[in-house]
Amino acid sequence: MKTGLGAGVLMALFAVADVTQAADAEAGRSIADRWCAACHVTSDSKADSRAVSGTDAAPTLSSIARDPNRSPNWLRQWLSSPHPPMPDLNLSRAETDDVIAYLQGMSR
Numbered sequence: 072m073k074t075g076l077g078a079g080v081l082m083a084l085f086a087v088a089d090v091t092q093a094a095d096a097e098a099g100r101s102i103a104d105r106w107c108a109a110c111h112v113t114s115d116s117k118a119d120s121r122a123v124s125g126t127d128a129a130p131t132l133s134s135i136a137r138d139p140n141r142s143p144n145w146l147r148q149w150l151s152s153p154h155p156p157m158p159d160l161n162l163s164r165a166e167t168d169d170v171i172a173y174l175q176g177m178s179r
């Protein structure tokens with residue numbers, strides 16, 4: 072019976088975590104426009120349009136989003152530690168989750 076109770080408590084914790092960590096893809100888009108667009112092409116609809124900003128050194132965000140090796144966990148790791156030449160963006164956990172939600176939305 073002890074294990075059953077433990078599982079119940081765990082489930083409750085996950086339910087709470089789910090609510091508090093609800094990521095916002097729209098917020099992620101504005102973060103990306105502000106903080107990533109200087110180097111990454113962010114637009115999903117016109118992924119290869121030269122009208123959008125970005126440099127050739129950085130892959131477009133939509134190509135990152137579509138890469139099956141770039142899982143949300145991988146992205147979280149990437150964004151939570153500095154990766155020269157990418158600057159340390161110092162995103163909060165919530166901002167990171169928002170950006171990841173935005174990327175997830177692009178890959179569909």
Ligand code: HEC
Pocket residue numbers: 102103106107108109110111128129130135138141146149150155156157158160170
């Ligand atoms: C100052 C320029 C710059 C900014 C700003 C920047 N990046 Fe990057 N980013 C790069 C470069 C250059 C690379 C390629 C690094 C490499 O290949 O080693 C990169 C690589 C990445 C990668 C890994 C791509 C892969 O598949 O290997 C991810 C994910 C990424 N950036 C996400 C972001 C996000 C999200 C933001 C905004 C929050 C951002 N970057 C802001 C320059 C930048």
